[in-house]
Amino acid sequence: MSDASISTGPRKPPITAVGPIAWAKTNLFSGWLSTAVTLALGYLLIKAALSFVDWAFINAIWSVPSNAQGPQTQICRDMQGSGACWAVIGEKHRFMLFGTYPYEEHWRPALACVLFVVLYIISAIRRFWRWELALVWIGMLTAIGMLMWGGIFGLSYVPQERWGGLPITLILATFGLAFAFPLSILVALGRRSSLPAIKVLCVLYVELIRGVPLISLLFMASVMFPLFLPEGMNIDKLLRAQIAIILFAGAYLAEVVRGGLQALPKGQYEAADAMGLSFWQKTGLIILPQALRMVIPPLVNTFIGFFKDTSLVLIIGIFDLLTAGKTAIVEPAWQGFGVEVYVFIGSIYLIFCYAMSKYSRGLEAELNRHRHR
Amino acid sequence: MSASADLAQIASAAKADAPPAIELAGVNKWFGALHVLRDVNLAVAPGERVVVCGPSGSGKSTMIRCINRLEMHQEGRIAVEGIELSDDVRALDAIRREVGMVFQSFNLFPHLTVLENCTLAPIWVRRMPKKDAEELAMELLARVKIPEQAKKYPGQLSGGQQQRVAIARALCMRPKIMLFDEPTSALDPEMIKEVLDVMVELAGTGMTMMVVTHEMGFARQVADRVVFMDQGEVVEVGTPDQVFNAPKTDRLKLFLSQILRGH
Ligand SMILES: Nc1ncnc2c1ncn2[C@@H]1O[C@H](COP(=O)(O)OP(=O)(O)OP(=O)(O)O)[C@@H](O)[C@H]1O
Ligand SMILES: [Mg+2]
Numbered sequence: 001m002s003d004a005s006i007s008t009g010p011r012k013p014p015i016t017a018v019g020p021i022a023w024a025k026t027n028l029f030s031g032w033l034s035t036a037v038t039l040a041l042g043y044l045l046i047k048a049a050l051s052f053v054d055w056a057f058i059n060a061i062w063s064v065p066s067n068a069q070g071p072q073t074q075i076c077r078d079m080q081g082s083g084a085c086w087a088v089i090g091e092k093h094r095f096m097l098f099g100t101y102p103y104e105e106h107w108r109p110a111l112a113c114v115l116f117v118v119l120y121i122i123s124a125i126r127r128f129w130r131w132e133l134a135l136v137w138i139g140m141l142t143a144i145g146m147l148m149w150g151g152i153f154g155l156s157y158v159p160q161e162r163w164g165g166l167p168i169t170l171i172l173a174t175f176g177l178a179f180a181f182p183l184s185i186l187v188a189l190g191r192r193s194s195l196p197a198i199k200v201l202c203v204l205y206v207e208l209i210r211g212v213p214l215i216s217l218l219f220m221a222s223v224m225f226p227l228f229l230p231e232g233m234n235i236d237k238l239l240r241a242q243i244a245i246i247l248f249a250g251a252y253l254a255e256v257v258r259g260g261l262q263a264l265p266k267g268q269y270e271a272a273d274a275m276g277l278s279f280w281q282k283t284g285l286i287i288l289p290q291a292l293r294m295v296i297p298p299l300v301n302t303f304i305g306f307f308k309d310t311s312l313v314l315i316i317g318i319f320d321l322l323t324a325g326k327t328a329i330v331e332p333a334w335q336g337f338g339v340e341v342y343v344f345i346g347s348i349y350l351i352f353c354y355a356m357s358k359y360s361r362g363l364e365a366e367l368n369r370h371r372h373r
Numbered sequence: 374m375s376a377s378a379d380l381a382q383i384a385s386a387a388k389a390d391a392p393p394a395i396e397l398a399g400v401n402k403w404f405g406a407l408h409v410l411r412d413v414n415l416a417v418a419p420g421e422r423v424v425v426c427g428p429s430g431s432g433k434s435t436m437i438r439c440i441n442r443l444e445m446h447q448e449g450r451i452a453v454e455g456i457e458l459s460d461d462v463r464a465l466d467a468i469r470r471e472v473g474m475v476f477q478s479f480n481l482f483p484h485l486t487v488l489e490n491c492t493l494a495p496i497w498v499r500r501m502p503k504k505d506a507e508e509l510a511m512e513l514l515a516r517v518k519i520p521e522q523a524k525k526y527p528g529q530l531s532g533g534q535q536q537r538v539a540i541a542r543a544l545c546m547r548p549k550i551m552l553f554d555e556p557t558s559a560l561d562p563e564m565i566k567e568v569l570d571v572m573v574e575l576a577g578t579g580m581t582m583m584v585v586t587h588e589m590g591f592a593r594q595v596a597d598r599v600v601f602m603d604q605g606e607v608v609e610v611g612t613p614d615q616v617f618n619a620p621k622t623d624r625l626k627l628f629l630s631q632i633l634r635g636h
Binding site: 265267268270271272273274275276277278281285286289290293369370 | 441443466469470472473474476478479480481482483484493494497498526527528542543546
């Protein structure tokens with residue numbers, strides 16, 4: 001009878017079918033070949049991890065003595081690379097983070113960085129996604145500008161040429177994406193416009209910018225752009241680089257957004273039209289919310305790419321985080337400690353990029369809830 | 374001829390005296406070189422229920438989509454509630470406010486809840502306060518018998534439920550005219566009835582309706598007139614009785630024999 005089997009109730013699967021042991025058995029030790037590969041890779045992995053720990057912690061030197069000639073790095077050199085010389089970070093981190101900004105005023109760029117992070121966190125919370133958020137952005141960015149430049153509220157004036165390090169990277173990335181993203185949406189919409197002039201303009205923009213390396217755009221912005229300007233008029237070098245980055249990022253993001261627009265079924269447009277929604281209502285309420293949700297992964301991918309690409313401004317002599325790091329080890333006493341510096345700077349980039357990636361995964365899951373039953 | 378058909382004829386004759394809700398006069402449309410609407414003339418009186426049938430590709434969808442300008446016609450005149458469709462955006466907006474449309478594939482907005490789907494147009498197009506729009510939406514969701522699904526997303530509903538939401542969504546704009554393009558063709562057989570029941574109920578309220586469908590039972594039950602189209606032309610127009618029981622043209626006879634075999 002079928003009733004008899006139901007009355008016993010559901011049973012748990014056998015212990016060999018679930019849990020970590022079962023997982024390891026099916027994924028790591030499913031046959032002699034996979035067992036051999038697992039063991040070999042495991043050995044290499046553990047060996048690499050152990051030697052990293054040796055280098056980074058056990059044999060590492062955390063500080064070096066100093067005398068009248070400056071820091072004595074001989075003990076670091078005596079290690080011949082068997083241990084990290086973290087003393088270089090302790091000694092030079094202020095320069096790497098803030099570049100040539102006046103030393104006594106370092107609290108200002110530091111506070112600016114904190115404000116940036118606060119701004120990111122506020123913007124990440126969906127509850128705050130209202131138009132008032134735009135005011136918060138304007139307020140925060142103004143505050144950051146006042147901190148960096150000074151010249152008011154008793155803050156001494158610091159010309160832009162002396163800014164450097166992390167604030168530069170955050171400024172380029174934040175303004176870059178904050179302007180490039182809306183620009184890209186307009187361009188993506190424009191490429192689908194029924195007005196030929198707008199369409200041609202948008203296609204030209206995307207194809208021209210995409211066909212040129214960012215480095216050459218930056219060169220053009222720094223060298224050629226001033227030639228076109230009237231005598232005496234001079235746009236800040238940072239601003240020129242910023243515009244180049246916005247234009248470049250805008251073209252790439254526009255293609256990502258266009259992909260989302262194309263993936264949307266025609267019926268969505270028709271239903272919105274039939275209801276009498278205007279073009280902007282239809283776009284803002286129906287089309288973009290769906291199209292952008294679909295392209296969150298490639299969108300964030302592009303965001304992360306551009307966060308790191310801001311480091312290319314080093315070729316036109318702007319002191320971003322990476323350039324400041326390179327410059328920090330030009331001094332003879334610290335020459336040869338590049339690995340430590342790059343590990344330090346790399347981890348700063350990693351923290352920001354990983355946060356973006358982690359956040360986007362959460363956002364994607366949350367915004368696409370409606371797709372699941 | 375049966376008594377009910379006589380009555381229907383009298384009713385539609387009486388309605389024909391009023392200015393038409395929808396008027397198509399000499400309408401022609403091409404897709405590239407393909408002539409899909411050929412000199413279509415049709416007037417729908419206020420409160421009249423018209424069923425449009427015809428073989429696949431005969432231009433039924435194109436015709437009703439021209440009425441709210443989801444497609445543009447190239448020749449002839451289309452007027453809705455006395456407003457002529459033209460390049461004037463205000464005329465189009467006015468017409469789209471008066472005309473609700475239900476699609477074969479529902480076309481609900483998947484990122485919005487059922488309730489938000491229903492309140493969207495009243496809030497943004499009619500500028501109705503959110504609270505009023507929600508009350509209205511709940512009232513209409515109750516009328517299509519799914520008020521308990523208001524907080525769900527369309528993807529969580531069955532096809533029949535989704536199509537009933539789509540009907541409620543269109544009704545939330547308080548339209549004077551409802552267009553249906555094969556509203557039951559994408560549904561499993563067991564869900565067709567729940568949607569047709571809602572449409573029959575709607576017909577009972579005196580709504581002007583134009584319905585593309587092959588549901589003969591529905592046509593006989595609610596239609597004042599049936600329009601038969603073939604190859605972009607309106608071939609026959611008459612009461613359900615005249616069209617289904619006494620076809621005059623060979624084309625209609627052939628079509629009827631085909632769909633009767635299909636059912
Ligand atoms: N956007 C379009 N571009 C080009 N041709 C089209 C387009 N839409 C429809 N057609 C063609 O126009 C003709 C009429 O199409 P329509 O969709 O109006 O037919 P229908 O009567 O609704 O058919 P069905 O019963 O299959 O829905 C068909 O030959 C179709 O292939
Ligand atoms: Mg059709």
